[in-house]
Amino acid sequence: MTRxxxxxxxxxxxxxxxxQGPTEAPVTLVEYGDYECPYxxxxxxxxxxxxxxxxxxxxxxxxxxxxxxxxxxxxxxAEAAEAAGAQGKFWExxxxxxxxxxxxxxxxxxxxxxxxxxxxxxxxxxxxxxRYAARIREDLLSGVRCGVxxxxxxxxxxxxxxxxxxxxxxxxxxxxxxxxx
Amino acid sequence: xxxxxxxxxxxxQTSVLKPGDPAPDFALRSTPDQLVSLREFHGAxxxxxxxxxxxxxxxxxxxxxxxxxxxxxxxxxxxxIGISVDGIWCHLAFAxxxxxxxxxxxxxxxxxxxxxxxxxxxxxxxxxxxxxxVIDAEGTIRWSYVSPVGVNPGADxxxxxxxxxxxxxxxxx
Numbered sequence: 001m002t003r004x005x006x007x008x009x010x011x012x013x014x015x016x017x018x019x020q021g022p023t024e025a026p027v028t029l030v031e032y033g034d035y036e037c038p039y040x041x042x043x044x045x046x047x048x049x050x051x052x053x054x055x056x057x058x059x060x061x062x063x064x065x066x067x068x069x070x071x072x073x074x075x076x077x078a079e080a081a082e083a084a085g086a087q088g089k090f091w092e093x094x095x096x097x098x099x100x101x102x103x104x105x106x107x108x109x110x111x112x113x114x115x116x117x118x119x120x121x122x123x124x125x126x127x128x129x130x131r132y133a134a135r136i137r138e139d140l141l142s143g144v145r146c147g148v149x150x151x152x153x154x155x156x157x158x159x160x161x162x163x164x165x166x167x168x169x170x171x172x173x174x175x176x177x178x179x180x181x
Numbered sequence: 182x183x184x185x186x187x188x189x190x191x192x193x194q195t196s197v198l199k200p201g202d203p204a205p206d207f208a209l210r211s212t213p214d215q216l217v218s219l220r221e222f223h224g225a226x227x228x229x230x231x232x233x234x235x236x237x238x239x240x241x242x243x244x245x246x247x248x249x250x251x252x253x254x255x256x257x258x259x260x261x262i263g264i265s266v267d268g269i270w271c272h273l274a275f276a277x278x279x280x281x282x283x284x285x286x287x288x289x290x291x292x293x294x295x296x297x298x299x300x301x302x303x304x305x306x307x308x309x310x311x312x313x314x315v316i317d318a319e320g321t322i323r324w325s326y327v328s329p330v331g332v333n334p335g336a337d338x339x340x341x342x343x344x345x346x347x348x349x350x351x352x353x354x
Contacts, residue, residue, distance in 0.1 A: 140249070150242040
């Protein structure tokens, strides 16, 4: 039987990523998430709290990991966030989706795009052409390569975090990661 | 069951088949009227994913992930087969609910016989281990991994094992 080594982030954080926080922050937290996953919905508020607590010491990165066979709305929701990102409003859409996880059908996605003031003809075209589907797939495969097996999965400074996604556990893990540098 | 045979089976469960071992053939039902045998896949790699039970949360996530990765497995020319001791009707309901697009085989009668043959049966629980095997085109095990029952093993090991196969024939996705 083959043992597996500690899982590391295989695709480093780079220009293609959606990033909040400064590049030089001592802590980089990468989340592989799915907008329809209820556990990601809970983790969304944990991440917000971590960002509040750590401020500029935290860089947060979100990558897509939609499990579309169990979450039928997850793929289009991810495409909507990417389409909003193309218009400079990724995080606004990301937050809105996690705050409205029960309403992620196409009709609502269009409504959210309108609420965020996006160029709707461009948004609708991007959605109907599935313009960002390939990018979302790249995110998912990059996650699979570092052993992401479900959502949410976090990496702290490039190492997969296998603990519980609650605030206390994550603060403790982050402290440990920073202390080990 | 004789005592000796029983002892033998308890002994067997601890020896998970390893790289280099020939993959034991089997024929199990995927539907009430369809038998699937390992022999049918000869000539292309096969991923065998033993799991403890339909419907349990971790299995569900694991199978959902593999379902998502079918195009990757196909690109590597590999077929995916799920196996548990659940019966076919349970498998059919589970596959329909989760929209799984790969066969789930019922290692149901005699219970767990195939899992035992692979050294992946949990005698004390009456279910198979959460065990993965990558079998090459010639029917030899090239990689195996047993995960703690409650832990979804992901797919990175499977992909790495498939990519390491010497005679891999990639087909366009």
